[in-house]
Amino acid sequence: MKNIRTNIFNPVSPDQVDYLPDHVLSIDNGKITQICSFSDFHGSWEDQRSCICLPGFIDLHVHLSQYRIRGLYHPALLPWLDSSVFPEEQKSLSEAYATALSRDFFSALIKAGTTFSVIYTAPFREAAEAAFEVAHDMGAKAKIGMTMMDRNAPQGLLQTTGYAISNSIRLHEKWNSESLSYIFTPRFAPTCSAELMREVADYAKSHDAFIQTHLSENPDEMAWVKEIFGKSSYTEVYESLGILGPRSILGHAIHLSDPEMDVLSSSGSSIAHCPDSNFYLKSGEFPLSRVKAHNIPFGLGSDVGAGTSLNMLYHAKQMNFRQNTDPVLPSEMLYRISLANAKILHLDHRMGSLDIGKDADILFFRIPDGLYLGEHSLSQLCFSSEDFLLAKVLVDGVNRLGS
Numbered sequence: 001m002k003n004i005r006t007n008i009f010n011p012v013s014p015d016q017v018d019y020l021p022d023h024v025l026s027i028d029n030g031k032i033t034q035i036c037s038f039s040d041f042h043g044s045w046e047d048q049r050s051c052i053c054l055p056g057f058i059d060l061h062v063h064l065s066q067y068r069i070r071g072l073y074h075p076a077l078l079p080w081l082d083s084s085v086f087p088e089e090q091k092s093l094s095e096a097y098a099t100a101l102s103r104d105f106f107s108a109l110i111k112a113g114t115t116f117s118v119i120y121t122a123p124f125r126e127a128a129e130a131a132f133e134v135a136h137d138m139g140a141k142a143k144i145g146m147t148m149m150d151r152n153a154p155q156g157l158l159q160t161t162g163y164a165i166s167n168s169i170r171l172h173e174k175w176n177s178e179s180l181s182y183i184f185t186p187r188f189a190p191t192c193s194a195e196l197m198r199e200v201a202d203y204a205k206s207h208d209a210f211i212q213t214h215l216s217e218n219p220d221e222m223a224w225v226k227e228i229f230g231k232s233s234y235t236e237v238y239e240s241l242g243i244l245g246p247r248s249i250l251g252h253a254i255h256l257s258d259p260e261m262d263v264l265s266s267s268g269s270s271i272a273h274c275p276d277s278n279f280y281l282k283s284g285e286f287p288l289s290r291v292k293a294h295n296i297p298f299g300l301g302s303d304v305g306a307g308t309s310l311n312m313l314y315h316a317k318q319m320n321f322r323q324n325t326d327p328v329l330p331s332e333m334l335y336r337i338s339l340a341n342a343k344i345l346h347l348d349h350r351m352g353s354l355d356i357g358k359d360a361d362i363l364f365f366r367i368p369d370g371l372y373l374g375e376h377s378l379s380q381l382c383f384s385s386e387d388f389l390l391a392k393v394l395v396d397g398v399n400r401l402g403s
């Protein structure tokens with residue numbers, strides 16, 4: 001049993017965050033067992049009064065295989081894939097390379113305060129297996145998918161449909177706990193055959209498994225999809241193959257018509273919004289007010305390597321900055337990197353906020369000298385996060401940062 005005296009910001013909804021100054025948070029067996037005001041507390045406690053305390057962050061969309069090429073610039077999606085991404089992903093065929101890369105990646109996630117992530121690996125069984133083994137070894141929590149590509153990919157990365165399906169199913173059967181599980185990962189429509197996507201959709205539906213892919217990121221990509229599949233919209237391609245649903249997470253979804261948004265909404269699909277990546281590759285501005293008007297669930301992803309950082313507070317700030325007219329308040333910035341993502345993953349009974357019974361995945365940010373603690377501290381953290389030292393990262397109640 002551990003009791004920590006601190007100042008809590010707890011996300012509730014896009015419009016509400018509960019501020020609990022001078023409270024004691026109790027942890028037992030990796031779970032939160034009590035949260036009470038210090039004035040009502042009796043017992044010994046650890047002093048973290050100089051910190052503000054938040055739930056661990058959740059990254060809804062990140063490419064482990066691209067971690068080492070973040071910041072290698074190309075001004076558009078398709079040339080960037082050819083010149084930077086594909087040559088790097090090829091290296092992960094080597095298990096030793098994939099293992100070393102995974103170690104670097106999961107240590108960096110913890111240093112950024114990310115306690116759960118939704119990951120694309122390179123299109124090799126070895127790469128996905130290495131990511132799972134390392135995550136398991138380091139106590140990291142994630143959904144991990146081997147990227148699938150059975151057409152229009154360079155020779156060294158191209159899979160047969162059978163390889164993509166059979167290895168994904170094997171990984172899904174092997175890794176199936178709530179903390180560490182498989183997510184079916186057809187990269188995006190241009191590199192996946194209709195047969196592959198239909199098989200993924202059928203299997204995932206009958207096994208309650210998650211699917212992730214990309215949707216309508218860039219006009220050249222969209223034109224390519226129309227040319228290949230002959231459908232009137234990108235969304236219709238996924239809809240007709242059964243890819244959409246309440247366990248489907250679509251990266252980006254920037255350029256969508258109202259009828260496409262209606263389809264996403266009625267299917268229960270979610271969007272991983274990646275504002276930093278969208279402006280890095282000049283893909284476009286996320287249609288925030290229209291997505292909200294259509295009641296499509298969405299959360300934030302870093303999209304490293306097109307995203308430049310694993311720091312989810314940075315991406316929350318980008319969510320605000322990458323809207324020309326709609327302001328995004330700190331309550332929503334926190335919500336979109338925590339509880340919103342937990343709900344999308346159907347894991348809000350385990351994570352996403354600091355509530356009794358949930359996993360003790362908890363961050364402590366030290367308030368910089370000269371700043372006052374108060375309800376406004378969350379806003380200062382969201383917009384000036386580089387001034388706040390991340391002092392402690394608990395995962396299941398264990399500090400993974402070192403003290």
Ligand SMILES: [Zn+2]
Pocket residue numbers: 061063214251303
């Ligand atoms: Zn992506």
